[in-house]
Amino acid sequence: MNKLKFIALLAGLLLTATAHAQQVQVIKLPELQKRLSRPTDTTYVVNFWATWCGPCVKELPHFDKLTTTYKNQKVKVLLVSMDYASQLDKKVMPFVAKNALKSEVMLLNETDPNLYLAKIDPKWTGSLPFTLLLNNARHKRQTFEQEFTAEELQKQLQAFMK
């Protein structure tokens, strides 16, 4: 009996863990801005991507892997989907599940890039993928409007954290 309970508990835990990993929070710009302005000594790796963007999909695993590689360091990976909010259930959730993403995924639900792009970063001209390295406590910020290989990303992040 006890054993059964234990198995049930384990199964329950597993289920919630999976469900948690697959959550995608739909946010508006002010929430994202708030999130990116926390005065912590954590290095944020913020990757803006979309399921329809080929280069994004290609490089996304490199970003997601950082969550595991830097598990014991103050590094936080945020994967911000620029898909339309209407595509959340049809495209984004299935993509996140299929790729078993371990990092925090959010979807930016805004329609007018002319209003929000510059508020995320003035250097962003609007192409995807776009990556932001950020450490507010150390007042460091670097942007990349390009696609990364795993090696390039590691190199940039290590240089940034030095």
Add this chain to the structure above:
Amino acid sequence: MKKLLPFLASLLVLVLSSFIMLRPVADAGYQVGDKAADFKLKNVDGKLVSLADNKAAKGYIVVFTCNTCPYAKAYEQRIIDLNTKYAPQGFPVVAINPNDPATVPGDSFAEMQKRAREKKYAFPYLQDETQQVAHQYGATRTPHLYVLTRQGADFVVSYIGAIDDNSEDAKLVKTKYLENAMTELVAGKTASVSSTKAIGCTIKWKKS
């Protein structure tokens, strides 16, 4: 001084080389007010097209776009409509596909011809085979728009950026950035909002 010279020389080389490396990034290219260089690119009908060809044009709506990007597709009808509206006012659309077909087969010249035929493009759809025009303009994504106005013998960049504020649904658009600028430009004024931003697909550059 003797020691300083080689140091300065190597510094100069360093600065110059970093400048060269930085050249293809976003802030290179045209700003509003710059003179746009003419080009000669192959249209889907096989003929070469230049800005100078159309003597009656008061300007052009130059749009870097492609067959394959979902944003370009979302805006395709709106680009067709822009030509319908502004070509009679002297500002026809010139569409340029800058993508490397080796990376995106859907953007090959044959596929461009097919697309233009299917959608009955009434404007040139040019292939920027060397990607030199896209580099020169500073285009980074598709779609990416540049409105040029004729000023004497030159074409001057008068608007850069977005078509409107809602890529997903044309019916939900609140601000038509480009049309607002066009109203002023057609009237011979300068655009009060001459530079806007939009999301798009990265131009697929040739692997160097």
